[in-house]
Amino acid sequence: MPLVLYFFLSLAALIVGYIIYGRITEKLFLPNYNRPTPAETMTDGVDYVKLPAWKIFLIQLLNIAGVGPVFGPILGALYGPAALVWIVLGTLFAGAVHDYFSGMMSLRYGGKSIPDVIGYTLGNGFKQFMRVFSLVLLVLVGVVFVSAPAGILTGLTVSKWAWTGMAFWLTVIFAYYFLATILPIDVIIARLYPLFALVLLIMALGVSCGLIFKGYVFYNWNVAPGASVFANVHPKNLPIWPLMFITIACGAISGFHATQSPLMSRCLVTERHGRSVFYGAMVAEGAIALVWATAGMTFYASADLLQAAISQPGGAANVVKEVSLTLLGPVGGVLAILGVVVLPISSGDTAFRAARLLLSDYFGVSQKKPLPRLLIAVPLFAIGVILAQVDFSVIWRYFGWSNQTLATLVLWSAAAYSVKRGTLHWAVTIPAVFMTATTVAYICGAPEGFRLPWNVAGSIGVGVAAASLVWFLIKQGWFRSHVTLELTPEKSA
Numbered sequence: 390m391p392l393v394l395y396f397f398l399s400l401a402a403l404i405v406g407y408i409i410y411g412r413i414t415e416k417l418f419l420p421n422y423n424r425p426t427p428a429e430t431m432t433d434g435v436d437y438v439k440l441p442a443w444k445i446f447l448i449q450l451l452n453i454a455g456v457g458p459v460f461g462p463i464l465g466a467l468y469g470p471a472a473l474v475w476i477v478l479g480t481l482f483a484g485a486v487h488d489y490f491s492g493m494m495s496l497r498y499g500g501k502s503i504p505d506v507i508g509y510t511l512g513n514g515f516k517q518f519m520r521v522f523s524l525v526l527l528v529l530v531g532v533v534f535v536s537a538p539a540g541i542l543t544g545l546t547v548s549k550w551a552w553t554g555m556a557f558w559l560t561v562i563f564a565y566y567f568l569a570t571i572l573p574i575d576v577i578i579a580r581l582y583p584l585f586a587l588v589l590l591i592m593a594l595g596v597s598c599g600l601i602f603k604g605y606v607f608y609n610w611n612v613a614p615g616a617s618v619f620a621n622v623h624p625k626n627l628p629i630w631p632l633m634f635i636t637i638a639c640g641a642i643s644g645f646h647a648t649q650s651p652l653m654s655r656c657l658v659t660e661r662h663g664r665s666v667f668y669g670a671m672v673a674e675g676a677i678a679l680v681w682a683t684a685g686m687t688f689y690a691s692a693d694l695l696q697a698a699i700s701q702p703g704g705a706a707n708v709v710k711e712v713s714l715t716l717l718g719p720v721g722g723v724l725a726i727l728g729v730v731v732l733p734i735s736s737g738d739t740a741f742r743a744a745r746l747l748l749s750d751y752f753g754v755s756q757k758k759p760l761p762r763l764l765i766a767v768p769l770f771a772i773g774v775i776l777a778q779v780d781f782s783v784i785w786r787y788f789g790w791s792n793q794t795l796a797t798l799v800l801w802s803a804a805a806y807s808v809k810r811g812t813l814h815w816a817v818t819i820p821a822v823f824m825t826a827t828t829v830a831y832i833c834g835a836p837e838g839f840r841l842p843w844n845v846a847g848s849i850g851v852g853v854a855a856a857s858l859v860w861f862l863i864k865q866g867w868f869r870s871h872v873t874l875e876l877t878p879e880k881s882a
């Protein structure tokens with residue numbers, strides 16, 4: 390079947406979903422357009438800064454993107470066209486809902502970091518757990534998003550300039566991250582990100598147009614005649630569920646986004662912009678994921694050939710380089726590759742920034758003056774430099790599961806928040822149940838987990854998800870008798 394049909398049907402579904410389901414999600418949250426935002430009531434010139442909605446959207450998109458909507462979909466393409474279905478459905482009904490609620494709940498609670506938000510909705514025990522869990526995840530993201538772009542830039546430059554090796558690029562990127570972490574948000578991030586967004590758009594548009602105009606089509610990856618177009622074609626015969634749903638995180642649903650949304654909730658001037666900024670940025674990321682999943686399934690004639698390309702030094706980055714240079718030529722290809730470099734850099738810096746804010750919230754330290762920012766940032770970066778020496782592939786494996794686990798907890802928090810406000814909670818409860826089953830099944834069967842047979846791991850995942858739903862529904866009645874008490878933090882924010 391022609392590429393244009395698969396790709397544009399998926400893209401159209403994202404656009405229609407944003408218009409319809411995005412508005413439904415907004416109505417379920419009950420935004421108040423006249424309510425003062427933290428940017429107005431808590432302005433400090435550093436983190437609480439009023440920014441225009443279009444700029445916040447671009448910053449949010451670049452914050453949440455990372456290499457996830459590129460590398461993840463390339464790896465997910467090994468499973469065949471089912472990857473496109475997960476990107477569309479995951480984005481609209483899980484990822485964008487997750488991002489919208491995490492951003493808007495943070496806004497309602499004074500721009501607080503996600504552990505504090507979860508504390509207000511699920512209790513102090515979850516709050517303390519999430520502080521540690523989120524901090525570890527943010528540091529891991531920062532390190533991963535140093536190593537990934539440094540590796541790409543080394544591959545582009547070291548053949549011409551030997552001194553631009555891995556150590557050089559790691560130093561340059563860490564230095565940039567440090568400045569972006571401690572300086573006011575409108576000094577570097579708000580000024581550079583629109584330019585970064587332009588490079589990102591060139592990359593996505595260029596690759597998709599190259600595939601279309603050069604006549605690439607979906608090859609027959611289904612081995613058996615008459616097999617479903619969504620049949621699993623993974624060369625290693627790995628199960629679609631739960632593996633594909635962990636592999637394609639950013640671009641479908643990602644807990645890391647919940648750590649980034651509070652950065653922008655501190656800059657919004659009205660709750661009216663929440664849907665376009667939080668839900669809309671996730672839909673845009675889903676579109677980027679579609680581009681690269683499609684590239685993986687069209688540029689290579691079989692899943693085996695794609696697997697062979699991924700197995701080369703550089704992994705998925707090698708695929709990005711090969712696809713970009715072939716489709717767009719030397720100049721366009723380099724621009725596309727730089728677009729992929731921009732993605733992790735624009736998430737790595739805000740990962741460390743979010744970690745700084747998380748610790749400042751915990752210790753109750755104002756970040757208005759430079760010294761308190763330095764006292765938190767310096768130890769964070771010292772840890773990051775140490776972790777950067779660890780094998781990238783090892784960090785990435787644990788990041789994938791922990792990332793989706795965080796998303797699951799945020800969805801449960803959003804469900805509890807909805808119950809407390811008396812709105813329909815199923816829009817977040819259903820994806821929370823699904824992601825609970827997925828993350829539990831993954832860690833039970835994965836090599837970095839308990840290594841159980843996948844059928845056993847899946848059964849355990851479903852059982853835990855069902856038990857979680859029962860627990861939540863029981864607690865739902867308890868919440869109703871404590872609505873006034875539990876909503877106090879929001880009213881005072």
